[in-house]
Amino acid sequence: MKVPSIFDQLAQLTAAVGATLDDAAREKVIVALHKAANSLETPENTIHRYGHMNLQTASVKIGFDLGIFKLLAASEGGLTVDEVSQKTGADTELTNRILRFLASIDAVDEIGKDRYAANHVTKNLTEKMVEAGLSHYFLTASPQYQGLPAYLKKTNYKTPIDEVNTCFQDVWNRPNAYALFTDHPENLTAFNDYMALRRKPDLTWLSVYPVAEEAKDSQSDPDRPVFVNIGGGVGHQCAQFKEKYPDLAGRVILQDMPHSIAKALPTPGVENMVHDIFQPQPIKGAKFYHMRGVLHNHPPHKVRKLLEHIKSVMAPDSVLLVDEMVLPETGVSYDVASLDMTMMGVFASLERTEAQWRDTFRDVGLELVRTYTYMPLMYESVMDVRLPKVA
Known part of the structure; x- marks a missing residue:
């Protein structure tokens, strides 16, 4: 039976409109198309789709090692198996089998007998x-x-x-x-x-959080720490903070382990401090304490210890900015659900919903005041966490 022309039309339509969609709309289309394709599967199709996933990744890694994707992307009319073999130094028969498999998973296009060319996925694989x-x-x-x-x-x-x-x-x-x-x-x-x-430098918590408004009442004391980046690596967050708010009064401090501080960015006005996040916090009364992607690396008992250290040094007007994924209650994406399972396997940790984050903070006597989402596709958000107001 001939495949209905509607599928050819669908392929043309998705190719035509794909470039015009934003990230959220594109993700919805991808999910819908996958669901439609999966609904047509036989049991044998399902076996091969799941059973060969590791082989797909392995074959793509071979493609990277041989430079196949860059070769094809740089060739306007495609290359023969012999040409790819000569350029990579791989055996011709092996090259043919590798390219044949890569074509079967749409990583490259087979455009004729023993001839292959780059497609959209190939170009992605050159990034x-x-x-x-x-x-x-x-x-x-x-x-x-x-x-x-x-x-x-x-x-x-x-x-x-x-x-x-x-x-x-x-x-x-x-x-x-x-x-x-x-x-x-x-x-x-x-x-x-x-x-x-x-990381996309234009998509950060600084694009959504009202730093200047929240910090205005702390500007009378230039010696007060205004921004403490806990577990901040080599200091990208501090550099972005200073770039966006160069005139904000107060000390800007980067904290991390010695190996990170040794490679810290030379950002003027940033103090680099060696600090173990599970030891008592040495900087007291800062306006903002900030952590990006720190808590999801640790199990609940370590998260609690870290939060308790920060809480103990917060001033009544201090704000703890927790920059993490905040998952929806339903419909979590494949990418993020995969990351949650990965973090569980490595660190016995987890990605949390807003309700789970709220409970996590409440357990140590802190209050989640508001969540600001800056990258909806990955649920990346900064949470404004404070000491509870005294009645």
Whole structure:
């Protein structure tokens, strides 16, 4: 039976309108199309779709290692198998089999016998961020995913709460990810490159939070800390804060472990301070304490300890800015649900809904005042958390 022409029309339509959609609309279209495709599956289709997912990632990693995607993207009319083989140095028969599989998963286009060309996905795969991200997932995360069923079975399917007894330790035989990265610099490079490249500098909490308005009553004392970035890495948040508010009075302080502070950005006006976030907070009475993506790296008991240290030094008008994902109660996206499962397997931690965040803060005597979302597609938000008002 001939495939109805409506599907050809649908392919043309999505290609035509794709460039005009914003991120949220594009995501809805992608989800709808996947659901439609999955609804047509036979049991055999479902086996192969799930069963070969690891093979897909492995084959893409081979494509990265050989430079196949960049070669095809740079060739206007495509390349033959022989040409790809000559340029990469790979055996011709092996090259043919690799390209054939990549074409079957739409990573490249087969445009004739033994001839392949770049498509939209191929061009995505030439992006540095995409290569770094997929390399990170293949090298570091995939082995953990393989070990997750056995780990959960061993623990009688209890939610992990101990950061030193997770699936990660079972798979890698290392105390934590930091020890793994020390032993495997290729894994660390992929992770660092992915984290650096995936951030969009124009989409930050500073685009939605009213810093100047909230800080105006704290400007009478120029020696008071105005912004303390806890666990801030090399200082990107401090640099962005100083760039947007150069005239705001008060000390701007970056805190992290020695290896990060040693590589801190040379931002004028930023004080770099070595500090273990699980030790008492040395900076008292700051206007803003800020953490980005810190709490989701730790299990609940460590989150509680960290929050208690901050609460103990907050002034009545201090604001704790918690920059994290705030999940909806229903319909969580595949990307974020995947991240939640990944964090569980590595750190015995989790991504939270607003209600879960509210409970987390309430348990240590803090109050979530308001949530400001700045990247809706990934639910990235900054939460304004304060000491409860005294009646």
